Amino acid sequence: MDVSTMFLTLGVGLLLGIVAITIVWYVAFSYSHMKALNALGYSKPWLAWIPFGVYYACAEAVEPEDHPVQILGSFEVPGVVFRFWWVVPLVLTVVPISFGSLITLAMSIIFSGSAYAKMYAVLYKTSEKEEQVIGCVSGFLPIVAVVKFFAMR
Numbered sequence: 001m002d003v004s005t006m007f008l009t010l011g012v013g014l015l016l017g018i019v020a021i022t023i024v025w026y027v028a029f030s031y032s033h034m035k036a037l038n039a040l041g042y043s044k045p046w047l048a049w050i051p052f053g054v055y056y057a058c059a060e061a062v063e064p065e066d067h068p069v070q071i072l073g074s075f076e077v078p079g080v081v082f083r084f085w086w087v088v089p090l091v092l093t094v095v096p097i098s099f100g101s102l103i104t105l106a107m108s109i110i111f112s113g114s115a116y117a118k119m120y121a122v123l124y125k126t127s128e129k130e131e132q133v134i135g136c137v138s139g140f141l142p143i144v145a146v147v148k149f150f151a152m153r
Contacts, residue, residue, distance in 0.1 A: 029142060030048050030049045030054070032145070032149035033048035033057075033145070033149060034046065035149055035150070035152075036119060036123065036149040036152070040061045040062070040119065040122060040123065041061075042057060042061035045057070052090065055085070055086040055111075055112060055115070056084065056086070058112075058115040058116070058119060059082050059083040059085075060083055061119065062118035066078075066079040066080065069081075071111070071114045072110065072114050072117065072135075072136070073128070082111065082115075085107055086107075086111075088103070088104075088107060089103070092104055105140070108140065109140050113135045113137075113140070114135060114139075115139075116134075116136075117131040117135025117136070118131075118135075120134060120135060123152055124152075134148075
């Protein structure tokens with residue numbers, strides 16, 4: 001086998017590995033979130049399988065009314081902003097700004113983290129304040145939410 005064939009085989013194998021890991025992650029993330037939304041009594045848990053729809057579903061499951069939502073015990077935002085925060089990072093993917101990734105990360109930690117903290121508080125019968133840190137960590141590292149949702153009974 002010559003060097004170019006070896007590199008081609010390695011590249012195809014790497015690509016197939018990445019695709020397999022991506023599919024496994026998508027299924028684990030979506031299923032765990034659907035499980036949590038079901039446990040919360042949310043009427044549309046299938047939204048967990050729709051990219052970005054899962055963020056809307058998580059927010060709506062814990063704050064169904066259209067009133068101001070307390071974010072991490074620090075400030076309030078309108079309910080519509082809490083449910084549609086993910087639109088800004090989505091738009092930033094097509095707008096060439098150098099700090100777009102930082103904005104996306106910050107919004108994930110704040111908004112997703114707040115939704116996760118609210119979900120954990122309901123699911124584990126604790127206060128939202130007790131769940132704020134793990135909620136923010138989950139907004140930054142969603143694998144934490146996946147593990148917590150799979151671990152719940």
